[in-house]
Amino acid sequence: MTTAYDVLHPDIVSVLDGLDASTREVKEGARVLPAAAYGSPVFHDFEKRAVWQRSWLCVGRVQQVPTPGTFLAVTILDEPLLIVRGDDMGIRAMSALCRHRGHALRENCSGETRRFVCPYHHWSYTLTGDLVGAPRMEDAVEIKRLREESQLPLIRTEIWHGFIFINFDSEAKPLAPSLVKLEPYLAGYDLDTMVTIPPTFGPDVPWNWKLLLENYIEPYHTEYVHPGIHDFAPSTGVEFDGWNGDEDNVIVRYVPFLEPDGGLTERGWAAPASFPPIETLSPKQRHRVGFGMLPPSMNIIFTPDMLCYGLIYPTGPKSLTVGGGLFTRGGWCMPKSTVDLPDFEDRVARMMEGSRQLGEQDTSVNIAMQQAKSSAFAPRGRLAPLEETLAQFNRWLAARYRAEADRMIDMAAQRVAAE
Numbered sequence: 288m289t290t291a292y293d294v295l296h297p298d299i300v301s302v303l304d305g306l307d308a309s310t311r312e313v314k315e316g317a318r319v320l321p322a323a324a325y326g327s328p329v330f331h332d333f334e335k336r337a338v339w340q341r342s343w344l345c346v347g348r349v350q351q352v353p354t355p356g357t358f359l360a361v362t363i364l365d366e367p368l369l370i371v372r373g374d375d376m377g378i379r380a381m382s383a384l385c386r387h388r389g390h391a392l393r394e395n396c397s398g399e400t401r402r403f404v405c406p407y408h409h410w411s412y413t414l415t416g417d418l419v420g421a422p423r424m425e426d427a428v429e430i431k432r433l434r435e436e437s438q439l440p441l442i443r444t445e446i447w448h449g450f451i452f453i454n455f456d457s458e459a460k461p462l463a464p465s466l467v468k469l470e471p472y473l474a475g476y477d478l479d480t481m482v483t484i485p486p487t488f489g490p491d492v493p494w495n496w497k498l499l500l501e502n503y504i505e506p507y508h509t510e511y512v513h514p515g516i517h518d519f520a521p522s523t524g525v526e527f528d529g530w531n532g533d534e535d536n537v538i539v540r541y542v543p544f545l546e547p548d549g550g551l552t553e554r555g556w557a558a559p560a561s562f563p564p565i566e567t568l569s570p571k572q573r574h575r576v577g578f579g580m581l582p583p584s585m586n587i588i589f590t591p592d593m594l595c596y597g598l599i600y601p602t603g604p605k606s607l608t609v610g611g612g613l614f615t616r617g618g619w620c621m622p623k624s625t626v627d628l629p630d631f632e633d634r635v636a637r638m639m640e641g642s643r644q645l646g647e648q649d650t651s652v653n654i655a656m657q658q659a660k661s662s663a664f665a666p667r668g669r670l671a672p673l674e675e676t677l678a679q680f681n682r683w684l685a686a687r688y689r690a691e692a693d694r695m696i697d698m699a700a701q702r703v704a705a706e
């Protein structure tokens with residue numbers, strides 16, 4: 288019989304072997320994931336297949352491609368992609384690599400066009416990814432045949448509350464049913480009428496993508512790492528939503544504020560928030576901050592004055608790029624009346640000052656966590672009750688790691704049987 292030990296690299300096996308301890312209930316001693324999950328290049332490749340190539344990944348909001356011909360060019364996991372609004376108003380995602388020799392048609396930009404023209408030899412494509420021009424190719428091949436074989440590969444998309452998600456796996460289950468846990472958080476925000484200010488992406492930061500989300504989603508550290516500036520949202524009041532099994536794509540906690548209508552300010556979390564409260568939110572929503580994550584690529588912060596989202600894309604085993612989500616400017620959905628305020632930029636500056644302070648403190652712990660993973664003494668410590676969300680994240684990951692390992696073992700067994 289073919290086993291994990293026959294086919295998988297020792298780094299992958301070391302993580303798989305540790306999953307039982309990481310996926311327990313916290314009160315039964317759930318532990319941190321094995322260190323190889325946070326830095327091994329082999330494990331990173333495994334994780335790309337297990338997680339990133341099979342999960343719904345957020346690439347932006349529909350407001351970023353409002354009219355026919357508007358597009359976004361994003362690169363996720365070394366895959367340049369185009370997200371394009373067509374003449375039929377449909378939003379399509381496609382590989383941005385020209386079908387000739389593979390130059391990217393556009394990269395990391397946004398704009399408006401009627402044709403995507405390859406910079407290399409000027410092959411050109413429509414908004415739906417059809418080849419329409421290929422200079423001096425008539426003598427080589429019938430143009431009809433060239434068109435048929437040169438369509439830009441389409442990638443599955445789903446729109447959820449105006450967020451555009453893609454999935455490299457054409458067989459993946461629909462996204463929306465896996466996000467129902469967030470519906471009560473979204474009530475009252477009226478995302479369709481809100482203005483989107485897209486995230487700006489910062490330079491790569493030097494730690495594994497999971498460390499960023501782990502630090503984001505656990506409230507255990509806030510009073511120690513952010514003394515003073517987080518006291519308004521104390522971890523003593525945290526509530527966790529339950530985990531609904533492997534198909535649940537939401538991990539979320541919320542923290543009551545000491546007073547209503549708080550938010551992020553130049554003094555950290557405080558009241559009043561930097562922006563006016565959203566009147567359509569319930570009293571409960573105006574008295575708390577909700578920290579949600581939609582693994583692997585996104586976080587959403589629900590505050591009384593705005594909805595703030597962040598996009599997280601790994602660029603290597605120990606690096607990632609982040610846009611928005613309080614990590615960089617943007618990733619904001621706000622009422623138009625807020626964006627139209629004459630002192631809007633002053634208010635933004637206040638909020639970004641608080642964000643900067645929190646970010647610097649979190650950066651230092653993220654770097655320390657990455658450093659620990661290379662040590663011969665890297666701990667697999669016991670999670671605290673306030674780290675319930677980390678045990679949930681471990682379960683979400685473990686289901687995907689195990690499924691990928693099973694697929695690899697099956698493939699190896701089939702190869703052996705065929706020999």
Ligand code: FES
Nearest residue numbers: 385387388405408
């Ligand atoms: S690579 Fe695009 S036209 Fe040659």
Ligand SMILES: [Fe+2]
Nearest residue numbers: 502509512649
């Ligand atoms: Fe923090």
